[in-house]
Amino acid sequence: MSSAMMLLGVGLIFGALVIVIAVLALSPRGDLGVNRSIAVLEALTSAPTEMKKEIDASFTDRVLLPLLAKAQGLGRRLTPADAGDRIHEKLELAGNPRGWTADRVSAGKVVCFFAALVVSLLLTTVMGLGFLPTLVAVVGLSVAGYMAPNLYLYQQAYERAELLQRALPDAIDLLTISVESGLGFDAAVAQVARNTEGPLAEEFSRMLQEMQIGRGRTEALRSLAERTNLPDLRSFVSAMVQADSFGIPIAQVLRVQSSEIRVKKRQWAEEMAQKVPVKILVPLIFCILPCLFIAVLGPAGIQIMDSFSGTVK
Structure with missing residues (x-):
């Protein structure tokens, strides 16, 4: 009796599972879910460009x-x-x-x-x-x-500032040659900006652009000095502003400025050369001399240790 009831229960469970599977298979909801997914994909592919941009935004636009x-x-x-x-x-x-x-x-x-x-x-x-x-x-x-x-x-x-310091003497020499050959100051500055590279050429180009939009030469030169922290360039700008204010020939001022900056560059090079022995002292003491002592006194130290160890024995 108990075995018959067990077989009946198993049969009922199996029948219920078959009915559920058949209902799920024959139900239109499965097709509806697939159709809904296909409809969403079609809507995304046929959406306007503005909506796609909002949906497909990158990680940078969405988070960063x-x-x-x-x-x-x-x-x-x-x-x-x-x-x-x-x-x-x-x-x-x-x-x-x-x-x-x-x-x-x-x-x-x-x-x-x-x-x-x-x-x-x-x-x-x-x-x-x-x-x-x-x-x-x-x-x-x-x-x-x-x-x-x-x-x-x-x-x-x-x-x-280092790049400006290195490029300034050559730029002023070129300015001097251009002005003495008959060019105006603005044309000479344009010549320097066109034929040189680096931050100084960029500053000269910016100064010319400011002059083209209506700023005076004095204001453009002072703005050039304010954008840098180089004393030589600021003294050059000050000399140019004073020459423009008092009507002094620019070629003469450029010649004086060129010679002064050349002297300063030579003095700066001599100063750097004098600093080399002081700067090399620290690596010499802590890096080179210990290695030299090890290479020279190392074999002698080993022999001394061997001799002392032999004496002790």
């Missing part, structure tokens, strides 16, 4: 740009009111790197700060440091991350 905008807003709130002017001045000295603005520098400070904070926390956790070393490492790396954009701009401004 909104985060950058929030970081810019946070950077504006955390920095003082005059921070934008100071950052703009640093950007001018660095040559206005492409894509860099005052807002992006502020946002970069915030992003670098939080990135350095997270990295320092992970490193100290992995290394298993104590509370005080962890605090010092986290604070130090976070401050370094916050100051990283400023350090980058400072390095860019330093390298740009």
Whole structure:
């Protein structure tokens, strides 16, 4: 009796499963789901271009740009009111790197700060440091991350100043030759900007563009001096402004400026040459002399050790 009831129960369960499968197979819902998916795909492929752009937005547009905008807003709130002017001045000295603005520098400070904070926390956790070393490492790396954009701009401004210093004597010589050959000052500056390369040629081109849009020569020259922190270039601009104001022949002023800058360049080269022995002293003491002592006194030290070890035996 019990076995008959068990067989009946198994049969009923099997029959119910067959009925459910048959209903699902014959039901139009499956086709409806497939048709709905096909309809969605067709709608996506036939959608207008504007809707496709919104749907197919890249990871940068969907995530990175909104985060950058929030970081810019946070950077504006955390920095003082005059921070934008100071950052703009640093950007001018660095040559206005492409894509860099005052807002992006502020946002970069915030992003670098939080990135350095997270990295320092992970490193100290992995290394298993104590509370005080962890605090010092986290604070130090976070401050370094916050100051990283400023350090980058400072390095860019330093390298740009060196390029300006090297290109200035040749540019003034070319200016002098062009003016003495009969060209006007503006035409001579255009000749220098066209035949040279580097940041000085870019500054001369910008000065000419400012003069073409209506600025006076004196204002354009002073703007050129404000965009650089090179003393020789500023003295040259001051001499040109005074010559233009008092009516002094420009060729004569250029000749004097050329000779003075050549003398300064020679003195700068002699100064750099005098610094070489002092700079080479540190690697000589800590790197070269120890290796020399090891190569010269090493065999003698080994023999002395062998002789002492033999005596002890």
